[in-house]
Amino acid sequence: MGKLQKKNAPIGVLDSGVGGLSVLKCLKEALPHEDFIYVGDTARTPYGSRSEVEVRTFVGEMLDFLTAEGVKLVVIACNTLTVLGTETLKGNREFGLVGMSKGERLVLEASRNKTIGVFATEFTINSGAHKAAILALAPTACVVPQACPKLVPLIEGEQFSGEELPAAISEYALSLKAAEADTLILSCTHYPFVKKEIEREMGRGVRVIDPAQQTALDAKAALAADGLLKSEGEGRAVICFTADPERGKRLAGRMFKTEECEFSLVSLK
Ligand code: DGL
Numbered sequence: 208m209g210k211l212q213k214k215n216a217p218i219g220v221l222d223s224g225v226g227g228l229s230v231l232k233c234l235k236e237a238l239p240h241e242d243f244i245y246v247g248d249t250a251r252t253p254y255g256s257r258s259e260v261e262v263r264t265f266v267g268e269m270l271d272f273l274t275a276e277g278v279k280l281v282v283i284a285c286n287t288l289t290v291l292g293t294e295t296l297k298g299n300r301e302f303g304l305v306g307m308s309k310g311e312r313l314v315l316e317a318s319r320n321k322t323i324g325v326f327a328t329e330f331t332i333n334s335g336a337h338k339a340a341i342l343a344l345a346p347t348a349c350v351v352p353q354a355c356p357k358l359v360p361l362i363e364g365e366q367f368s369g370e371e372l373p374a375a376i377s378e379y380a381l382s383l384k385a386a387e388a389d390t391l392i393l394s395c396t397h398y399p400f401v402k403k404e405i406e407r408e409m410g411r412g413v414r415v416i417d418p419a420q421q422t423a424l425d426a427k428a429a430l431a432a433d434g435l436l437k438s439e440g441e442g443r444a445v446i447c448f449t450a451d452p453e454r455g456k457r458l459a460g461r462m463f464k465t466e467e468c469e470f471s472l473v474s475l476k
Contacts, residue, residue: 210434213279213435214279214434214435214436214437215242215437216242216277216278216279217241217242217243217244217276217277217278217279217445218234218238218241218242218243218244218278218279218280218281218282218426218430219243219244219245219246219273219276219278219280219281219282219302220234220243220244220245220246220281220282220284221245221246221247221248221266221269221270221273221281221282221283221284221285221288222245222246222247222248222284222285222288222396223247223248223251223252223253223254223255223265223285223287223288223359224247224248224249224252224253224359224363224397224448225247225249225252225362225363225397225400225448225454225455225458225459226247226284226285226359226362226395226396226397226398226400227245227247227282227284227285227396228245228247228446228455228458228459228462228463229284229396229397229399229400229417229419229462230282230284230307230396230419230422230423231243231245231284231444231446231462231463232419232462232463233419233420233422233423234282234422234423234426235442235444235463236423237420237423237424237426237427238423238426238427238430238436238437238442239441239442240437240438240439240440240441240442241430241437241442242437242442242443242444242445243442243443243444243445244273244276244278244444244445244447245284245444245445245446245447246269246272246273246447246448246449246473246475247446247447247448247449247455248265248269248448248449248475249363249448249449249450249451249454249455250448250449250450251265251449252359252363253328253356253359253360253363254285254287254288254328254330255287255327255328255329255330255331255356255359255395256328256329256330256356257330259291259330262287262288262291262330263291263296265475266283266288266291266296267296268475268476269475270296270300271475272447272473272475274300274302278302279302279430279435280302280303280304280305280426280429280430280435281302281303281304281305282304282305282306282422282426283296283304283305283306283307284307284396284419284422285307285396286307286327286328286331286394286395286396287327287328287330287331287395288306289306289307289336290330290331290334290336293305293306303429303433305422305425305426305429306422307394307396307418307419307422308418308421308422308425309336309337309340309341309394309418310337310392310394310416310418310421311337311340311341311343311344312344313392313416313418313421314341314390314392314416315341315344315345315348317390317414317416318348318389318390318414319389320387320389321345321347321348321349322348322349322351322386322387322388322389322390323341323348323349323350323351323388323389323390323391323392324350324351324352324353324382324383324386324388324390324391324392324413325337325338325350325351325352325353325391325392325394326353326355326358326379326391326392326393326394326395326398326405327352327353327354327355327394327395328354328355328356328359328395329354329356331354331394331395332352332353332354333354335352337350337352337392337394338350338352349386349388351382351383351386351388353379353382353383355375355379355395355398357371357375357378358372358375358376358379358395358397358398358401359395359397361375361401362397362398362400362401362458363397363454363458365454365457365458367400367401372401372404373404373408376401376404376405376408377408380405380408380409383409383413384409388413389412389413389414390413390414390415390416391405391409391413391414391415391416392415392416392417392418393405393415393416393417393418394418396419398417399417399419400458400461400462402415402417443467443468443469444467444468444469445468445469445471446459446468446469446470446471447470447471447472447473448470448471448472448473449472449473449474449475450472451472452470452471452472453470455470456470
């Protein structure tokens with residue numbers, strides 16, 4: 208592929224389901240001239256309670272799909288996949304991979320008492336990656352990791368108004384409140400869909416941080432470093448799901464205007 212052709216290629220974005228749309232929102236804002244192709248594996252979400260072998264197989268299939276689309280960069284808009292290590296996911300693919308920011312600098316800047324909660328999937332919490340990143344910068348910080356396995360199914364199922372969502376959030380907030388965390392990072396890309404509900408539960412004294420904006424800046428820097436930033440034209444987004452694209456479209460509408468986007472059902476096999 209020639210340099211100009213490569214510059215005009217789309218950016219791939221992937222997640223286990225609709226969560227990565229919260230990252231696509233920030234990517235669209237930071238990179239308005241770029242085209243995006245998003246793939247969300249809504250047929251097999253959630254990934255966060257699955258084994259590493261399964262998750263590696265699924266992400267390989269999504270990367271193969273995006274390779275066939277001729278992407279110039281892939282943003283792994285999923286913390287569960289990011290903690291597998293972008294280098295091992297990349298293999299010998301020609302495009303670069305940008306994973307989710309762990310947000311360690313963001314939380315340490317935001318926190319006054321250096322007591323920081325991490326909400327994420329079981330898989331991400333068990334990896335210890337976020338805790339390690341924060342402690343590497345601030346060894347005396349107190350990190351409170353909390354797996355939140357009920358949240359992804361509730362968000363994917365559009366269960367925003369029932370009793371279950373606030374009950375689950377209250378349950379997960381307990382450990383953070385007991386430790387008096389003043390900052391909480393949302394280290395699963397689905398959770399920004401319920402950021403307001405989480406903020407309400409945590410109360411005014413707690414800063415709730417979404418690392419998606421930082422991730423979008425990281426993607427922009429990676430493109431700029433390779434001379435692949437597109438600086439003109441209006442970008443468009445093609446959004447693909449492995450099941451129920453109508454539901455995906457409704458959920459996307461909670462993040463950005465969907466009129467300009469194309470939605471479709473795809474098979475990864
Ligand atoms: N949205 C994903 C993350 O950031 C994964 C959620 C899941 O499939 O469990 O971790």
